[in-house]
Amino acid sequence: MLDRIRLAYPDGDGVLVAVDDVSLTVPSGTTTALLGPSGAGKSSLLAVAATLTPPTSGVVRVGEDVVAAPLSGPGAPATGRGARRRARRAADRAAALRRERIGIVFQQPQLVASLTVLEQLELMSHLRGRPAASRRAHALALLDAVGVADRADRRPEHLSGGQRQRVAIARALMNDPEVLLVDEPTSALDHERGVQVVELVVRLARELDAATLLVTHDEATLDPVDARVHMADGRLVAAPAPARV
Numbered sequence: 001m002l003d004r005i006r007l008a009y010p011d012g013d014g015v016l017v018a019v020d021d022v023s024l025t026v027p028s029g030t031t032t033a034l035l036g037p038s039g040a041g042k043s044s045l046l047a048v049a050a051t052l053t054p055p056t057s058g059v060v061r062v063g064e065d066v067v068a069a070p071l072s073g074p075g076a077p078a079t080g081r082g083a084r085r086r087a088r089r090a091a092d093r094a095a096a097l098r099r100e101r102i103g104i105v106f107q108q109p110q111l112v113a114s115l116t117v118l119e120q121l122e123l124m125s126h127l128r129g130r131p132a133a134s135r136r137a138h139a140l141a142l143l144d145a146v147g148v149a150d151r152a153d154r155r156p157e158h159l160s161g162g163q164r165q166r167v168a169i170a171r172a173l174m175n176d177p178e179v180l181l182v183d184e185p186t187s188a189l190d191h192e193r194g195v196q197v198v199e200l201v202v203r204l205a206r207e208l209d210a211a212t213l214l215v216t217h218d219e220a221t222l223d224p225v226d227a228r229v230h231m232a233d234g235r236l237v238a239a240p241a242p243a244r245v
């Protein structure tokens with residue numbers, strides 16, 4: 001899925017390499033936890049996987065299809081109108097792919113304040129052009145699966161933090177994505193709710209056959225995941241030795 005990803009941000013006269021030659025495959029139906037200290041490059045890698053930030057080099061694949069690649073490269077016009085048009089087309093393509101094949105759960109649930117829980121989900125498949133009747137049935141089934149069906153007609157302000165995160169997870173799954181990317185879902189939750197959210201993500205990934213990458217600081221919630229990878233200074237590293245007591 002991630003093939004030799006490098007991401008460098010401009011930094012003064014030089015560049016800051018946030019992700020350095022990272023390759024990672026997450027099999028369908030499984031959940032991999034991405035761990036590492038602050039500044040290791042986890043969010044940057046997730047942004048590339050989500051097609052929100054183009055990599056400096058390397059490619060992102062979903063199945064056999066390349067969904068993100070560097071904007072410039074062999075054959076690409078380097079400057080001028082051609083480059084702008086190419087960048088715009090790449091951004092449009094990435095947005096369409098994101099909607100159809102990749103589900104994203106951000107650290108903060110980012111729900112629309114004026115919409116009910118049910119409407120948040122319906123909006124996702126409306127954007128994809130699904131018929132209204134099947135939209136509603138699918139949304140209600142997902143809300144049931146994440147345990148907030150009884151809150152379907154509430155607005156986000158009337159939900160707890162854990163319930164909002166569950167709605168965000170259901171919303172990310174509305175379009176049956178092949179890939180689910182989850183950024184620090186437990187950071188605003190207490191331990192028990194954090195464990196429940198991770199269990200929920202792992203179960204849904206399995207049931208819906210989504211390849212799931214979950215970024216977290218919180219190793220204590222990770223019992224149910226299928227695999228763990230650790231990142232430091234932009235690279236994947238062997239798991240650090242447990243701290244001595």
Ligand SMILES: Nc1ncnc2c1ncn2[C@@H]1O[C@H](COP(=O)(O)OP(=O)(O)OP(=O)(O)O)[C@@H](O)[C@H]1O
Pocket residue numbers: 009010016017018036037038039040041042043044045
């Ligand atoms: N938009 C940006 N422009 C420039 N540098 C950035 C940008 N975003 C992140 N960085 C830098 O890239 C490096 C990796 O940051 P990133 O946010 O990916 O780490 P992280 O592992 O997700 O950290 P945290 O756990 O604190 O969220 C850091 O040195 C950070 O300062």
